[in-house]
Amino acid sequence: MKKEKVDRRSMRAENSIKKVLEAAKALFIQHGFKDTTISMIAKHADVGYGTAYTHFPKGKDEIFLTIIEEVIADFYVVANTEYTVNSKEEAFTFIHRNITRLIELSVQHKKMLAVFYESIGISAATKEMWQDISDRFIQRIAQNVVQAMEKNIAHRNDFDEEIVAGVLFYTVENNLWKIILDQTVTPQGVIAHNITEVYTNGLYK
Amino acid sequence: MKKEKVDRRSMRAENSIKKVLEAAKALFIQHGFKDTTISMIAKHADVGYGTAYTHFPKGKDEIFLTIIEEVIADFYVVANTEYTVNSKEEAFTFIHRNITRLIELSVQHKKMLAVFYESIGISAATKEMWQDISDRFIQRIAQNVVQAMEKNIAHRNDFDEEIVAGVLFYTVENNLWKIILDQTVTPQGVIAHNITEVYTNGLYK
DNA sequence: AATGAAATTGACATCATATCAAGTTCTGAA
DNA sequence: TTCAGAACTTGATATGATGTCAATTTCATT
Numbered sequence: 019m020k021k022e023k024v025d026r027r028s029m030r031a032e033n034s035i036k037k038v039l040e041a042a043k044a045l046f047i048q049h050g051f052k053d054t055t056i057s058m059i060a061k062h063a064d065v066g067y068g069t070a071y072t073h074f075p076k077g078k079d080e081i082f083l084t085i086i087e088e089v090i091a092d093f094y095v096v097a098n099t100e101y102t103v104n105s106k107e108e109a110f111t112f113i114h115r116n117i118t119r120l121i122e123l124s125v126q127h128k129k130m131l132a133v134f135y136e137s138i139g140i141s142a143a144t145k146e147m148w149q150d151i152s153d154r155f156i157q158r159i160a161q162n163v164v165q166a167m168e169k170n171i172a173h174r175n176d177f178d179e180e181i182v183a184g185v186l187f188y189t190v191e192n193n194l195w196k197i198i199l200d201q202t203v204t205p206q207g208v209i210a211h212n213i214t215e216v217y218t219n220g221l222y223k
Numbered sequence: 224m225k226k227e228k229v230d231r232r233s234m235r236a237e238n239s240i241k242k243v244l245e246a247a248k249a250l251f252i253q254h255g256f257k258d259t260t261i262s263m264i265a266k267h268a269d270v271g272y273g274t275a276y277t278h279f280p281k282g283k284d285e286i287f288l289t290i291i292e293e294v295i296a297d298f299y300v301v302a303n304t305e306y307t308v309n310s311k312e313e314a315f316t317f318i319h320r321n322i323t324r325l326i327e328l329s330v331q332h333k334k335m336l337a338v339f340y341e342s343i344g345i346s347a348a349t350k351e352m353w354q355d356i357s358d359r360f361i362q363r364i365a366q367n368v369v370q371a372m373e374k375n376i377a378h379r380n381d382f383d384e385e386i387v388a389g390v391l392f393y394t395v396e397n398n399l400w401k402i403i404l405d406q407t408v409t410p411q412g413v414i415a416h417n418i419t420e421v422y423t424n425g426l427y428k
Numbered sequence: 429a430a431t432g433a434a435a436t437t438g439a440c441a442t443c444a445t446a447t448c449a450a451g452t453t454c455t456g457a458a
Numbered sequence: 459t460t461c462a463g464a465a466c467t468t469g470a471t472a473t474g475a476t477g478t479c480a481a482t483t484t485c486a487t488t
Contacts, residue, residue, distance in 0.1 A: 027454050027465055034466080055444060066468035071446065073466095078445085139344015173424050178409060181398070181417040188397040189390045204383060212386040219378050220425030232434055232485055239435080260475060271437035276477065278435095283476090 035073045037063040042081045047129045051082065051137040079143045086134050086144070089127045090151065096120060097154045101162065106171060106222035109162075114214040117190055121206050124194045131198045152187065159183035166221060173223045186217045240278045242268040247286045252334045256287065256342040284348045291339050291349070294332045295356065301325060302359045306367065311376060311427035314367075319419040322395055326411045329399045336403045357392065364388035371426060378428045391422045 041062035045054045056078060060067045074080040096119055103109040124131060137144040163179035166172040193209050196202040202209075246268035250259045261283060265272045279285040301324055308314040329336060342349040368384040371377040398414050401407040407414075 025455080030453080031466065056446090057444080060468095067470095068446095068448085068468050069466080072468095075446090139350075145344075174420065177420070178413050178417045181409060181414055182421055184397060185390065185394045185418065185421050188393045192389060192393040193386070204386060208383050209386055212383045213390065215379065215382070216387055216390050216422075216425035218425075220421035220423075230486080235484080236435065261477090262475080272439095273437050273477095273479085274435080277437095280477090 031073070034063075034065050034069055037065055038070055038073060038081065039085060043085050043130075046082065046085065046133045051078075051133050052140060054078070076143070079141045082133075082137055082141065083143055083147065086130060086137075086147075089130050089134070090147065092123050092127070093120070093151055094154070096123070097151060097158055099158070102165065103162065104169065104171075106218055109166070109222055110214055110218045113186070113218060114210055117210040117213060118206075120190060120194060121197060121210060124198050125206075128198055135195055135198060152191070155187050156180060156183045159186055163221065171222050173221065177221070182221060185220065186213070189213050189217070236278070239268075239270050239274055242270055243275055243278060243286065244290060248290050248335075251287065251290070251338045256283075256338050256345060259283070281348070284346045287338075287342055287346065288348055288352065291335060291342075291352075294335050294339070295352065297328050297332070298325070298356055299359070301328070302356060302363055304363070307370065308367065309374065309376075311423055314371070314376075314427055315419055315423045318391070318423060319415055322415040322418060323411075325395060325399060326402060326415060329403050330411075333403055340400055340403060357396070360392050361385060361388045364391050368426065376427050378426065382426070387426060390425065391418070394418050394422070 038059060041064075042054070042059045045058055045062060048054075049058075056070050057067055059078075059081065060070050063070075070081070071077065074084070096116060099116070101112055103112055134144065134148075138148050139145075160179040160183040163172070163177060163182045167175045167177060167179075190213060193202070193213065197206065197209075243264060247259070247264045250263055250267060253259075254263075261275050262272055264283075264286065265275050268275075275286070276282065279289070301321060304321070306317055308317055339349065339353075343353050344350075365384040365388040368377070368382060368387045372380045372382060372384075395418060398407070398418065402411065402414075
């Protein structure tokens with residue numbers, strides 16, 4: 019019951035797409051986002067210049083987005099993890115585990131994420147993608163801030179959940195970028211532990 | 224004892240520089256960083272295309288940096304403010320005041336800061352400038368984390384001061400950008416208060 | 429008045445993007 | 459089997475931005 023593609027035309031197309039993506043991935047990692055051009059990609063992929071535009075009409079942005087999407091998917095999984103905690107201690111454990119998970123993901127995809135970081139400033143499409151992820155993370159964290167207030171285990175019951183969620187998210191985010199860009203020598207465990215400690219003490223009583 | 228510039232040549236040059244900067248400022252605010260070109264600036268400034276490069280050899284980056292420098296100077300003042308606190312309550316008051324100050328500065332220079340934000344992703348020079356400011360802020364805050372530990376008013380005495388400082392800095396930073404980019408409806412007082420509360424509860428006992 | 433330094437200028441070389449008309453390959457209907 | 463036309467490929471080209479430079483003008487000094 020296989021539905022194999024014996025269609026030689028679409029096989030040819032698939033092959034072109036694959037070659038473009040593979041060449042692009044190597045070049046992005048080697049030269050970064052800005053300094054990788056469509057003609058470089060086409061040349062390395064051994065396809066005509068126009069071919070890149072045939073399959074990726076929006077050009078470099080679209081090629082890069084296609085490549086980065088699978089990396090980002092991993093982060094979405096974390097961002098979408100539902101969770102419930104009943105005490106400060108439980109929260110500490112949970113948050114610490116999630117930060118550790120994010121650090122691991124960042125290290126794992128370090129090279130492409132460094133390019134992603136560069137691209138956020140340059141490509142509107144990428145910027146939007148990161149904005150979406152950020153919002154999702156913040157909304158997820160905010161839900162737990164609300165839970166904490168409802169369960170009366172937060173310092174106050176009138177916290178603005180989004181601002182409080184931002185404390186955790188933005189701190190983690192920026193530390194992840196530092197790890198990705200090799201801009202820190204602080205051990206990852208120290209980073210995870212300190213952030214978790216300050217945040218849980220800050221929110222929970 | 225005036226040392227007036229009666230030198231007509233340098234007056235002419237000064238005038239060209241002034242015209243370029245004024246035109247650039249208006250165009251940057253109107254069109255943003257990326258969509259403002261040197262030829263637009265030269266045309267609006269009513270000088271030749273090459274004149275812009277005569278006075279600003281590094282082009283758009285240098286023109287923008289010159290314009291934004293005075294805005295940034297205000298932030299440096301805050302980043303360099305020495306302070307000492309002896310209790311959690313004092314810390315709360317101090318931090319809350321500083322955040323409020325930063326919010327006020329951001330609102331005051333909103334339009335140029337929005338362009339600045341865009342430029343950070345595009346211009347290496349601008350990115351470096353913001354990196355410097357960030358580092359300075361973090362070092363300043365870190366000093367106070369160390370103080371808190373020395374005075375034994377922190378939850379722990381083995382916090383990593385830079386990571387903890389980052390909790391405050393990155394949170395404030397990102398909320399300022401949201402205000403500057405009109406991406407939040409949360410009242411500024413609520414923002415300042417929530418951040419201060421979570422951070423001081425997080426660090427001080 | 430003559431000299432040359434300072435300042436101005438726009439043409440030009442360079443480079444990247446995006447489009448497109450022309451050519452080639454392949455499928456499916458007649 | 460044939461062949462019309464869809465799918466795919468291709469590089470030339472238009473567009474637009476940057477940075478450089480040789481020619482020119484303005485001006486201070488001798």
